[in-house]
Amino acid sequence: MDDIPLSALFGLLFALLACSAFFSGSETGLMTMNRYRLKTRAQKGDRGSRLAQSMLQRPDRLIGTILLGNNFINTLAASVATLIGLRLFPGETGIAVATGGLTLLLLIFGEVTPKTLAALHPERFAIPAAYVLWPLMRLFWPLVWLVTLIGNGILRLIGVSPEDAAQHSLSTEELRTVVAEAGAMIPRRHQKMLLSILDLEKETVEDIMVPRNEIVGIDISEPWPAIRDAIINSQHTRVPLFDGSIDHLKGVVHLRRVVRLAAENTLDVPGLLALAREPYFIPEGTPLNQQLLNFQNQKRRIGFVVDEYGDIQGLVTLEDILEEVVGEFTSDPATRIKNVYADADGSYRVTGSVTIRSLNKNLGWKLPTDGPKTINGLLLEQLETLPQPGAKVEVAGYVFEITETRANAVKSTRVWPPQAGTSGARKMA
Incomplete structure (x- = not known):
């Protein structure tokens, strides 16, 4: 080794420091990269993103590959630094200088700087690194397999399964935080809509229903001229029909089907009831997100909230739930x-x-x-x-x-x- 020029040893040391910086930055970049952005890029066909996503599905193997490469590089760098130190300062002084100097170089150029840069710009490290780490993982597969096998065995002893890494999902509150901190990537109005969707599971139909004493309907026990005027002048599209009180609900009629007949005096109470649809009842306490699905499945737009005794407590419409998400979307003062x-x-x-x-x-x-x-x-x-x-x-x-x-x-x-x-x-x- 004495015949190797000192300049060559310095060049080799700097090359090893660059490799150490690569492995350190790759680890931080891959582990801190936005998984959803990575998935989006992979779906668009980016090969580097697909490789990175594949490796991140088993982070134990990825970390094993990175640490094998990093430790090998650091060990080799320590040997080269020792040779340089002995060349410059023979004896124990050279070893001490080599140890101290290499520790400082590795700390600055092999750890702190690349990891900080990778944490700030993970995609700059993660995507290019995937092209290098993927073949290395295949090349050193037997050694990586042995190391990860031993490491996973120790993890299982303390109740941790590496296979669970790909099964983590965001909770509602975590998703709320992601939406709230999206900043300029999501317009503020869209953020409010997304957060409102998440809030639907916290609210029930009682929170938005029209109380029973404010339900506007048609009393079929009244004289026909009064019923006819109510049909023609109604400001609602769907109107409940009841006999005397809302407790005697007969159905819900779509006024588009009857207003022309009422105006032409070709409709009566039996005909009105024949055109009505049976009422749809909603148990109190039903979450809004579930009721939205129920409206969709039942092909309904209006329902009556009933308590445990079957008494009507109020009225809920599909529009009421949608307005919880998008806000008021009607500008008609009459409504x-x-x-x-x-x-x-x-x-x-x-x-x-x-x-x-x-x-x-x-x-x-x-x-x-x-x-x-x-x-x-x-x-x-x-x-x-x-x-x-x-x-x-x-x-x-x-x-x-x-x-x-x-x-x-x-x-x-x-x-x-x-x-x-x-x-x-x-x-x-």
Whole structure:
């Protein structure tokens, strides 16, 4: 070895340091690369991405290959550094200089720098490295197999299975974080829609249903002229038919099928019932994501929420669920109920039928949602007595003053949220 020029030894050492940097950067780049972006590139036909994706399916074998190469390179670099040290400083001084110098070089150029660069730009390392690591994994397969076999055996002793690496999936909350942190890659409106889809499983049909006392329908017990006028002037496409009260529901009629007949006076009550479709009932507590699928499977657009006794509690439509995802998509003033108004003093005038969830969602309030669903129910629960105009109730820092009652229920109230003076004044439709 004494006949090898010193310059050649330095060149070999720098080459080994470059190889060490390659293995170190490859490990970090492959392990930190976005798996979904990698999968997308692989599906588009990128060969390097397909190789990287294939190797990452068994990270134990990939890490075994990288560490075999890295340790071999570092060991060889240590030998070369020792030769250089003995050439420059004979004796123990040369060994000490070689050890200290190589440790510093490996730390800076073989570990910290390449791994930092790979962590910041994983694709620059991962994709090109796949072309090199793939044949190395095949070339040194027997040795890689032996090393991973021993390593996996130790992992199984502590209850870890390497085969589970490809089975990890994102939880709902993790997916929510991914969407929220997508930044400019996903437009803000699309982010809100995606997050709203994830929220569907947390909400039930009671959260969005129209209460039974607000269901608009046609009472077939009334005289025919009144029924005919209700059909012609209705602002809804599908209307429930009931006999006397909503508890005696007879069906749901699509007005497109009957409005012309009603206008031509060629329709009567039996004919109206014949054109109606049987009602579709929804058990209370049904999550919105499940109900969306139920509407699709049953080919329905409207359903009636019933409690455990079979009594109708409210009405839910397909549009109601879709609006939870995309927001209000109707601009017709006739189909919107303006039931929350902001005043200049920071207070809000709210009708008792408004849902607590809609207030929290639209105004950013933090009223409790684990009990009653509406403002009327919340105030009755807090009062524990029949409501009277002028009565005040404080709930979670929000002050409610009952302004109007009707039939032992809160018709309207005024609400002062915490720090009402700084609240944004706006009207919620």
